[in-house]
Amino acid sequence: MESTNSHFDGFPIDFKEINKEDFPDFSVSDKVVISPNDDGFIGQAIIDNIDLQEKNTVVINAAVGQGKTTAIMEVVKDYYDNTDYLIFIVSPFTSLVEQYYKKTASIGIPEEDIYRYELIGKDMSRDAWNSRVQIATVNCLLGNPGEESLINSEAKRNYINYLKRMCEESGKKVVFIYDEIHDSIHNFKERYIFNLWKWKNVIHKNFILSATYNEASKVVIEYLAELTDDKIQIIESERKVFMDKQSELFLHFNTASSYSESNDGIQAIVEDLVRKGKKIDILSYSKNLADKICNNIDSGIGKLLFDAFGEINNCTSDSKYSFGDIFVNRYNPEKCNVGTNFKSGVSIEKEDHALIIILPPLGTKGNLSNYGIFSDGVNSIIQALARQRTKGEIHIVLPPPDKFDSTTLMMSEELKERFMDSYEVHQDYKASNDRLVQYYSFNQQDELLKTFYDEVIHENVRDEEQHIQTLSRENKLSLTFPSYKNYKILEGEKYFPKYHKFFGGDLSSFILYSALTNQFVNCRLADTNAKSLLIFEEGKIQWKLEQFLKEYLDENFLWLLQTTTSKYFYNYLKDEIFSNYKVFYKDSVGRKEIIKDSHKNFEQQLIAFVQRKFYPQNKIFNFQFYSTSGFVIDASYPRGEYLMSCISHALKMNETPDDILDSDKLVVQAYLDLNYFREKMLNSIITTRRGQRCFPNDVPENFILPDEMDRYSRMIEVLITYDPVISKNLFDFKNLFTRSNYSQAERIKGFYNYMKVDFFKGKAKKFKSSTMNGYYFIIEEDVVLPDSNLVMNFLSVEDFSIPEEAMPTLIIDADGNPFIQYLNGDREAFSIS
Incomplete structure (x- = not known):
């Protein structure tokens, strides 16, 4: 991957620019473009271009990690030292208030002169007016009560109104600093903006900071700038890469439809990082997954973290605190953190650190409601990557990306070819071609959104809107269509994210594009893992296959389970596992070996698994695979179970011999012959004087008569050559007949012994009498042929594979509707039961 990156060294970094032309109705000075210094920071350049005395709204657009927050804290200190202004630091989240408090104290402002959000309505001994620096949240400032209340608390309203009144009475000016504005945009609803106008008479300046502006943020800038006499200043930094400061980026493509706390791929990442002595934090797209990792410390990912670091800090719940500095469920730099609430704002500065970011899995694609903390699209990815402030490792767990439309790439043909060569290695081979990922620049977003608004949203009701405007609607409810x-x-x-895959509809495509073309400022692609990891542990294979079906196989495979034969599903499932995953087998003492297409114990359990799934009504077979508490467990799937199933199907198929395909006749006849020798043993059973049924333990002379040798030899040859299971040595059988140092008599003796243990349940016993002298095999329980309708059929080649051109695939379209698509292009509707 390093060689691919080198071709894109110096490739321009695309980002959302803020330009003078974005605000035609405002007074905007010429944009100031600044460059980071040799250490990669822009603090001094920002300070040099700010006039603290000018009343305006300053928009700072700087890359992640360039020191914009540090610079703005110097601005806070300058105002504190040289004016009597009231300074508001406005946080997007309650969880970041503590961080801003500590930063403010660290620049030399006394703690008693810092009033923070958590004190509102709780510490009645503190008068907020006696503190020059106020650390509040956007919700508090705007009077947004959240989703569950109709109005914000009386204490918060009193706090805001009191400070506003005191500023007006004393003539004191106010400066507002909105850091990480991208995380606050949803608060700036029209009905809340009126609360900002409380400050119209005393506001002096707004500072607005972000590394990831979007179209909506431009509206926020206008709302705020209107309070500073419509004056705007834009300071924008160049996006420059300092390779010696970049963390190593690793992409781990994982095809699980959903993630559990025991996902093999994620476990392997954690295990490797622990082995290397790295400090670890995990940012999860999902609160549910983070909680499971933190709460399950006896197994899986949670156990690995707990064993390495002790208590895991769960960063998911709402802010909880007692009076003072005691916080829980917030990012703690001294602990291993797992959670959702440090995607933005937090600076991770640990040495020898690795940040693991778990993106929404494959099964959530196209459903933004399941994207969790990444539902905002690509800006949330840039922010998450930026948490790593010291050079270390960043590992992203992500599904394979959708296919890319290379014609939309803005690069030379040579670079396009190199890009696509690397991209296609990782793309989802099962993805529909209906909507390819298309590249767009961040600066095309306004054009795209305006077109959608004009041609889709507004156009749909334009006639109705115009008609309403002609009506006299005095004393009627307001009915005005939203402006753009x-x-x-x-x-x-x-x-x-809903209509443009590149901007978040398919997060993986944006990440892989950005990684391959060196778009990330604070990290550089080091390696990718194109195949997910699967570990099948001895004794837990049935459980793992259940998890695999649940976590990795999408509706397409569940549909196959409903509509195909057991033999086809077995073959398809096996191919899916070995073709698309790196598969390991872990034995009882913990040793792991990679298996590339087959493993005896694994495959025996795989056959048993498919048998259970297709024939749940076979209670006798299925019972042994469940513990007394109802959990699925591994149980023996002996060779005899397989052979008896094949005999049963051979007998059934032979009822209509003309229907047997030519390709199947050899194997079917082999099992008919095997049944012939089985029945011959049944007919040779002796009953003792005590009523015990038995037959000689050693090979009887008449077991295979001279005229039966050809039949026997042909049967053996077909089984070890053409049988799909026996020929692959998945049971001990084939080696008996292929070892050159075995005589014919030894092979027949081995075959006879196989038949005893495969077709009968019993044990050897020695007799001494005039009629029975020597060892005999005592039959303790009759074994009957299974019902062919309740066991897998391995005899038909036709069942084993479906012609590729006829292979159907279940597709979920952009609107969530399922349909079956064939490779010839035909489609039909499908309803998933």
Whole structure:
């Protein structure tokens, strides 16, 4: 992957620019473009270009890790030292208030002069007006009560109104600093903006900071700039890469439809990092997954982390605190953190550190409601990667990307070819071709969104809107269609991840594109793992196959389970496992070996697994694979079980011999012959004086008569050559007949012994009498042929494979509708039961 990266060294980094032309109705000075210094920081350049005395709104657009927050804290200190202004640091999340508090204290501002959000309505001994620096949340400032309340608390309203009144009475000016504005945009609803106008008479300056602006943020800038006499200043940093500061980026493509706390691929990453002595934090797309990892410390990922680091800090729940500095469920730099709430704002500065980011799995694609903390699309990815502030490792677990439309790439033909060669290695081979991923620049977003608004959203009701405007609607409810700007801030950002794969509809395609073309400022692609990891542990193979079916196989495979033969599904499932995953077998003492297409114990359990899934009504067979508490377990699937199933199907197929395919006749006849020798043994059973049924333990002289030798030899040759299981040595059978140092008599004796243990349940016993002298095999239980309708059929070649051109695939379209698509292009609707 390093060689691919080198071809894109110096390739321009695309980012969302903020330009003077974005605000035609405002007074905007010429944009100031600054460059990071030799250490990669822009703090001094920002300070040099700010006039603290000018009333305006300053927009700072800087790359992640360039020190914009550090620079703005210097601005805070400058205002604190040289003015009497009230300074508001406005946090997007309650969880970040503590961090801003510590940063403010660290620049020399006394703690008693810092009033923070958590004190509102709780510490009645503190007068907020006595503190020059206020650390509040956007929700608090805007009066947003959240989803579960109709109005924000009385204490918060009193806090805001009190400070506003005191500023007006004293003539004190106010400076507002909105850091990480990208995480606050959803708060700027029209009905809340009125609360900002409380400050109209005392506001002096707004500072707005982000590394990941979007179209909606432009509307926020306008809302805020209106309070500073419509004046805007833009400071934008160049996106430059400093390779000596970049972390190593590893992409682990994982085809699980859903993730569990025991996912093999994620476990392997954690295991390897622990072995290397790395400190680890895991940012999960899902609270549910993070909770499972933290709460299950006896197995899986949780056990690996607990054994290495002790208590795991669960960063998922709502903010909890007692009075003072005691916080829980927030990122803790001294612990191993697993959770969802440090995607933005937090700086991870641990040495020898690895950040693991778990993206939404394959089964969530196209359903933004299941994207968790990454539902905002690509900006959330850039922010998550930026948490790693010191050079280390970043590991992303992600599904394979959808196919890419190379014609949309903005690069030379040579680079396109190199890019696609690397991209196609990782893409989802099962993905539909209906909607290829198309590249768009961040700066094309306004054009895309405006077109969608004009031609789809507005056009759909344009006639009705015009008609309503002709009506006299005095004393009627307001009925005004949202303007483009209103639509942009309310709904606009949902458009990109839903309708544009590159901007978040398919996060994997954006990440792989960006990694291959060196778009990430703070990390560089080091390696990719194109195949997911599967580990089948001795004694837990049935359980693992259940997990595999649940976590990795999408609706397409569940549909196959319903509509294909057991033999085909067995073959298809086996091919799916070995073709698309790196498969390991772990023995009882923990030794792992890679298996590339087959393993005796694994495959025996695989056959048993398919048997259970297709024939749940076979209670006798299935019973042994469940513990007394109902958990699925491994049980013996002996050779005799397989041979008896094949005999049963051979007898059934022979009822209509003309229907047997020519390709199947040899194997069917071999099992008819095997049954012939089985019945011959049944007919040779002796009953003792005590009523015990038995037959000689040693090979009887008449077991295979001279005129039966050809029949016997042909049967053996067919089984060890053409039988799909016996020929692959999945049971001990074939070696008996292929070892050159065995005589014919020894092979027949071995075959006779196989038949005893395969077709009868019993044990050897020695007799001494005039009629019975020597060892005999005592039959303790009759073994009957199974019902052919309740066991797998391995005899038909036709069942073993479906012609590729006829192979159907279940596709879920962009609207969530399932349909069957054949390779010839035909489609038909399908309803998943």
